[in-house]
Amino acid sequence: MAKPFASSADLEDKEQTLEVLADGVYALTAQGDPNIGAIEGEDFLVCFEAMATPTAAREWLARLREHTDKPIRYLVLSHYHAVRVLGASAFGADAIVAHEKTRHLIAERGKEDWASEFARMPRLAKDPGSVPGLTWPTVTFADRMTIDLGGDRGELVLEHVGRGHTEGDIVAWLPRHRILYAGDLVEAEAALYTGDAFHRDWAGATLDRVVAYGAEMLIGGRGPVTRGRAAVDAAVGQTRAFLTTMLDRVGAVHARGGTLKEAFEAAHAALAPDYGHWPIFEHCLPFDVSRLWDELSGIERPVVWTAERDREVWAQLQD
Numbered sequence: 001m002a003k004p005f006a007s008s009a010d011l012e013d014k015e016q017t018l019e020v021l022a023d024g025v026y027a028l029t030a031q032g033d034p035n036i037g038a039i040e041g042e043d044f045l046v047c048f049e050a051m052a053t054p055t056a057a058r059e060w061l062a063r064l065r066e067h068t069d070k071p072i073r074y075l076v077l078s079h080y081h082a083v084r085v086l087g088a089s090a091f092g093a094d095a096i097v098a099h100e101k102t103r104h105l106i107a108e109r110g111k112e113d114w115a116s117e118f119a120r121m122p123r124l125a126k127d128p129g130s131v132p133g134l135t136w137p138t139v140t141f142a143d144r145m146t147i148d149l150g151g152d153r154g155e156l157v158l159e160h161v162g163r164g165h166t167e168g169d170i171v172a173w174l175p176r177h178r179i180l181y182a183g184d185l186v187e188a189e190a191a192l193y194t195g196d197a198f199h200r201d202w203a204g205a206t207l208d209r210v211v212a213y214g215a216e217m218l219i220g221g222r223g224p225v226t227r228g229r230a231a232v233d234a235a236v237g238q239t240r241a242f243l244t245t246m247l248d249r250v251g252a253v254h255a256r257g258g259t260l261k262e263a264f265e266a267a268h269a270a271l272a273p274d275y276g277h278w279p280i281f282e283h284c285l286p287f288d289v290s291r292l293w294d295e296l297s298g299i300e301r302p303v304v305w306t307a308e309r310d311r312e313v314w315a316q317l318q319d
Contacts, residue, residue, distance in 0.1 A: 029225060087131075098140055286317040290313050
C-alpha cells in the first residue's frame with residue numbers, strides 16, 4: 001500500500017504547551033509541530049515566527065495575551081517557509097524582520113512554497129483562506145541586528161550564522177538569559193527537513209557557530225525546549241548526526257554512480273533506527289535526499305519545490 005503523501009494523513013490536533021522560560025520569555029511547543037516564541041521588552045513585544053495562517057496565529061496570540069498585553073513591535077521570521085510566515089498579518093507588528101536573503105527567497109519562490117507546504121501539511125494550514133498574501137519583511141539585515149529591550153531587560157541579538165536549513169536562516173539570542181531561539185537550524189527529538197538546505201555548511205561551520213553561543217536553553221524549530229548545556233549539546237549533536245549520516249550514505253551512492261532511489265534507501269536504512277519514530281521523518285526524507293543529491297551533483301542553490309514536483313519526487317522515492 002502506498003504511503004500517504006507527506007503529512008496529508010496527519011490530521012489530529014497536537015497538544016500545545018506554552019512555557020515561560022524566564023521573565024517575559026515564552027515558547028509554544030506542540031508535539032513536533034513548528035515552535036513559536038515571544039520576548040517582552042520594557043514596553044513592547046518581539047514575536048518569533050508567525051505560524052502558517054492568521055487564524056492559527058490568532059490562537060497563539062490569545063494564549064500569549066493571558067501573560068502580556070504589550071504591543072507587538074517586531075515580528076521576527078527565522079526563514080521563508082510558508083508554515084513559518086504566512087500568519088504574519090495577525091500580529092499587527094510595527095516591523096517584520098528577516099534576513100535579506102529570506103526576502104529574496106520569498107520573491108523568488110514564495111508562491112510556489114506556499115502551494116507546496118499547504119499541500120504537504122494541510123493540518124497546519126488552518127483556515128487557509130485567512131492568508132491575505134505573501135508575507136514581506138519590512139526590515140532586513142545581512143549579518144547582525146540588535147534590539148534593545150529597554151529597562152534592565154538587556155538586548156536581543158538577531159544573527160545570520162551561515163547557510164543551513166535555508167540560505168537565510170537567523171537565530172535570536174538573549175545573552176542575559178543565555179537562551180537561543182534557533183529556528184529550524186536545530187531540531188530536538190524531531191527529524192530534519194533539508195529540502196532547501198546546504199548540507200555541508202549546515203553540518204559544519206553553521207552548527208559550530210550555534211554551539212559557540214554556549215546556550216543554557218534552546219528552542220529549536222520543532223520538539224521540546226532543551227534545558228541545560230548537556231541537553232542543548234545533545235540537540236545540536238542529533239541535528240549534526242542526521243546531516244552527516246545523510247552526507248555519508250547519499251554521498252557514497254552518488255560517488256559510485258548509483259541511483260537516487262538507491263541513495264534514498266541507504267539514507268532511510270541508516271537514519272530510521274534513531275530518527276524514524278520522530279515527527280515528520282517519513283514526510284521529509286524523500287525531499288531531503290533529493291536536495292542533497294542535487295547538491296552533490298553541483299546544483300548550488302536548491303531547485304524550487306512546487307506542488308507538482310513534490311508529488312513526482314514522492315512517487316519516485318516513497319511510494
